[in-house]
Amino acid sequence: MKSVLITGANRSIGLEIAKQLSQKGLFVYLGSRDLEKGNAVVKELNKNGFQNIKAIAIDTTKPETILSAKNIIEGEQGKLDILINNAGISGDFPQTTSDATIKDIQKVFDTxxxxxxxxxxxxxxxLKKAESPRISNITSGLGSLTLHSDPSWEYYNYKATSYVTSKAALNAFTILLAYELKDLPFKINAIDPGYTATDFNHHSGPRTVENAANFIIKHTLTAEDAPTGKFFSNEITDGTEVSPW
Incomplete structure (x- = not known):
């Protein structure tokens, strides 16, 4: 049975990814900053028929929790097949470039x-112990420098300094990591689920968490000949789904 760790998975898109991957027969580590909340979520999932899900404490800003989670998974699985870096924050608003403080920007970058x-x-x-390791970094179209330079883009006027720059940096990291591991069986991609109705945006997005999770899983559970180091977006409508960086 393949195993997957999803950070920030106790609600919204992360939780839906956990549900769908559980149904596909994977063992899911549901990452949550608060283990008590994570356990409560898993208990509810079990009541609704979802199996092979375990809450695990992990706060991406606290190294000791990351190492603890790694030790637990190593002891139980011996390897990790899939890592979905889903945890993220939007930061405080407004986020104008001229007024955003270093403290506020750094807080968003930390996560x-x-x-x-x-x-x-x-x-x-x-991950290197798995036969077909996968890393999916959950990003946003707002991290595309190309789109932010196009006045005709639907979200051109959304220039949230902390959030936009953090996702642009994440996209760059994805490219570099994919290149470094290109001679190994890794597939490492940035995946934008699109503007989705979640707590993150006060449920203002037009997409559902089910649709967003399905898109992320589509570009995570990929074949050996699938691309790596790409930026896939659920907002792209021409069929390619490859977003400009």
Whole structure:
């Protein structure tokens, strides 16, 4: 049975990914900053027929929890097949470039960028033991520099400094990591689930968590000849799903 760790999985898209992967027969580690809340979520999932899901404490901004989670998974599985770096925050608003404080920007980067690097680096040892390791970094179209330079883009005026720059940095990290591991059977991609109705945006997005999770899983459970180091977006409508960086 393949195993997957999903950070920030006790609600919204992360939770839906956990549900769908459980139904596909994977053993799911539901990452939650608060283990008590995570256990409550898993208990409810079990009542509704979802199996092979275990809550695991992991706060991407606290190295000791990342290492503890790694030790638990290593002891139980011996490896990790899939890492989905889903945890993220939007930061406080407004986020104008001229007024955003270093403190506020750093807070967002700690979760959206540095946290992803911390988790990935710690779990690489276990991922390298898997036959077909996968790393999916959950990003946003708002991290595309190309789109942000196009006045005709639907979200052109959404220039949230902390969030946008954190996702742009995450996208760059994805490219570099995919290149570094290109000679191994890794598939490492940035995946944008699209503007989805979640707590993250006060449920203002037009997409459902079910649709978002399905898209993420589509580009995570990929074949050996699938691409790596790409940016897939649920917002792209021409059929390619490959977003410009």
């Amino acid at each position: 959206n960028f540095f946290g992803v690097i911390s988790v990935t680096q710690v779990f690489l040892e276990l």
